[in-house]
Amino acid sequence: MPARIVIIGAGLHGCSAALYLSSRGYQVTVIDKTYAGRHASGVNAGGVRRLGRHPAEIPLSMAAWERWQNMARLVGDDCGFRPVGQIKVAENDADLAVLAERERQMRALGYRHERLIGRDALRQALPALAQHCPGGLACDGDGYANPYRTVTAWRRQAERCGARFHEGLEVTSLTPGNGWEVVAGERRFTADILVNCAGAWAGKLCEWLGEPVPLRAEAPMLMITERIAPFLVPVVGATSRPLSFKQFENGTVLIGGGVRGSVESDRQVAETRLGGLAENADTAASLFPFIERARIVRTWAGVEAVMPDQIPVLGRSAIHGTVIHAFGFSAHGFQLGPITGEIATDLVMEREPTLPIEALSIERFTKQNPPLPHDSGTGFTHA
Ligand SMILES: Cc1cc2nc3c(=O)[nH]c(=O)nc-3n(C[C@H](O)[C@H](O)[C@H](O)COP(=O)(O)OP(=O)(O)OC[C@H]3O[C@@H](n4cnc5c(N)ncnc54)[C@H](O)[C@@H]3O)c2cc1C
Numbered sequence: 001m002p003a004r005i006v007i008i009g010a011g012l013h014g015c016s017a018a019l020y021l022s023s024r025g026y027q028v029t030v031i032d033k034t035y036a037g038r039h040a041s042g043v044n045a046g047g048v049r050r051l052g053r054h055p056a057e058i059p060l061s062m063a064a065w066e067r068w069q070n071m072a073r074l075v076g077d078d079c080g081f082r083p084v085g086q087i088k089v090a091e092n093d094a095d096l097a098v099l100a101e102r103e104r105q106m107r108a109l110g111y112r113h114e115r116l117i118g119r120d121a122l123r124q125a126l127p128a129l130a131q132h133c134p135g136g137l138a139c140d141g142d143g144y145a146n147p148y149r150t151v152t153a154w155r156r157q158a159e160r161c162g163a164r165f166h167e168g169l170e171v172t173s174l175t176p177g178n179g180w181e182v183v184a185g186e187r188r189f190t191a192d193i194l195v196n197c198a199g200a201w202a203g204k205l206c207e208w209l210g211e212p213v214p215l216r217a218e219a220p221m222l223m224i225t226e227r228i229a230p231f232l233v234p235v236v237g238a239t240s241r242p243l244s245f246k247q248f249e250n251g252t253v254l255i256g257g258g259v260r261g262s263v264e265s266d267r268q269v270a271e272t273r274l275g276g277l278a279e280n281a282d283t284a285a286s287l288f289p290f291i292e293r294a295r296i297v298r299t300w301a302g303v304e305a306v307m308p309d310q311i312p313v314l315g316r317s318a319i320h321g322t323v324i325h326a327f328g329f330s331a332h333g334f335q336l337g338p339i340t341g342e343i344a345t346d347l348v349m350e351r352e353p354t355l356p357i358e359a360l361s362i363e364r365f366t367k368q369n370p371p372l373p374h375d376s377g378t379g380f381t382h383a
Pocket of ligand 1: 008014032037170199220330335
C-alpha cells in the first residue's frame with residue numbers, strides 16, 4: 001500500500017507538496033482549518049522574485065523560477081505570471097553603493113541574474129520615476145503572479161492527481177504510534193508521514209512535536225489604487241526602505257513591501273495600521289510623485305510566519321523521521337511555492353534532495369546554534 005501522507009495547511013506550500021506527492025502515487029490528505037489560500041498564500045503581493053534573496057535561498061529560488069516559466073504545463077494555468085522584471089531602485093549614492101556591493105557578492109558566488117544599472121537605463125525602464133534616483137539593481141525575468149489563482153490552480157491539479165482536501169477542520173493533536181494519529185475537528189486521520197505546512201501556526205505543531213522554534217507571526221500590509229493609465233512595467237522595490245510597487249494589467253497599483261500591521265494569530269486576524277500604510281504611501285510617492293493623487297480603494301494585511309534569520313524551515317524534523325517541515329517563509333515564500341513539493345517528495349522517498357536545504361534545517365534552532373544573519377548583509381528589505 002502506498003504511504004499515507006497528511007499535509008497540515010493548504011497554502012501554496014501545502015498544495016505544492018500535495019501535487020508532487022499525489023502524482024507519485026502517495027495517498028495524500030490535506031487538512032486546513034480554514035480553506036485553501038485563505039491566509040498568506042492567497043492574499044500576498046504576488047511578487048515572483050529572485051532579486052535580493054538570502055544566499056541560502058538562491059538555488060531554490062532559481063529552480064522555482066524555472067517552474068514559473070512552465071506554470072501552465074505544470075498546473076494547467078499560467079497563474080497570471082507576468083515576467084516583467086523587478087528593479088531595486090537606489091534613492092541616493094549610498095543606496096547605489098549597497099546595490100553595487102550586492103552585485104559584486106552575487107558575481108563572487110557565481111550568479112549573474114542581478115544586474116546593476118545606471119541612471120539612463122533606469123530612466124528607460126521606469127520613465128515615471130523621480131529624477132533623483134541614480135541607478136538600480138535589475139533582475140530580468142522576475143515579475144508577479146495572481147496569488148489566489150495560483151493556490152487554486154495547484155490545489156485543483158493536486159486533486160486531479162488524487163489528493164483529498166478537507167477544509168474547515170483544525171488539527172488539534174498529533175499522536176505518534178503506529179504511524180501518526182491526527183485529530184482534526186471530529187475527524188481522526190492516520191498517516192505514515194506528516195508534512196507541516198501550517199504557515200504562521202506551524203510553531204504550534206512544532207511544540208506538540210517537541211521541537212519548538214522561534215517563529216513569529218507578522219502582518220505584512222498592502223494597499224491597492226484605483227485604475228490608472230499604464231505607467232509602469234517592472235515591479236519596483238526600494239533599497240534602504242521597505243517598498244514593493246507594481247502596476248497590474250488592469251491599471252491598479254499595488255503598494256506594500258515590509259511595513260507591518262498587527263496580528264492576532266490565534267484569532268487568525270491580521271489588521272492594518274494606518275501609520276504604517278501612510279509611511280508606505282509616502283515612500284511610493286517620493287519615487288513616483290504623481291501617485292500621490294491616486295485613490296486607494298482597499299487595504300489589507302495577511303498573517304505570515306517569520307523566522308529570526310528570515311529564511312524558512314524546510315526539511316526533516318530533527319526528532320521524528322516521519323515528519324517534514326515546510327514553513328517560516330518570512331514574507332517571500334510565494335515565489336518558492338513550486339519547489340516545496342519536489343523537496344518534500346525527495347524527503348519522503350528518502351532521496352538526497354536535488355536542491356541544497358541544509359541551511360534551512362530546523363536544527364539551526366533546536367541545536368541552539370546562533371541564527372544566520374538577518375539577511376545577506378547588503379541592507380536589502382524584502383518585497
Ligand atoms: C501581505 C503579504 C504579502 C506578501 N507578498 C509576497 C510576495 O510578493 N512574494 C512572495 O514571494 N511572498 C510574499 N508573501 C509571503 C508568502 O505569501 C508566504 O511566504 C507564503 O504564502 C506562505 O505559504 P504557506 O503555505 O507556508 O502558509 P499559508 O498560506 O499561511 O498557509 C498555511 C495554512 O495552514 C493552515 N493551518 C494552520 N494551522 C492549522 C491547523 N492546526 N490545522 C489545519 N490547518 C492549519 C492555515 O489555515 C493556512 O491556510 C507575502 C505575505 C503576505 C501576508
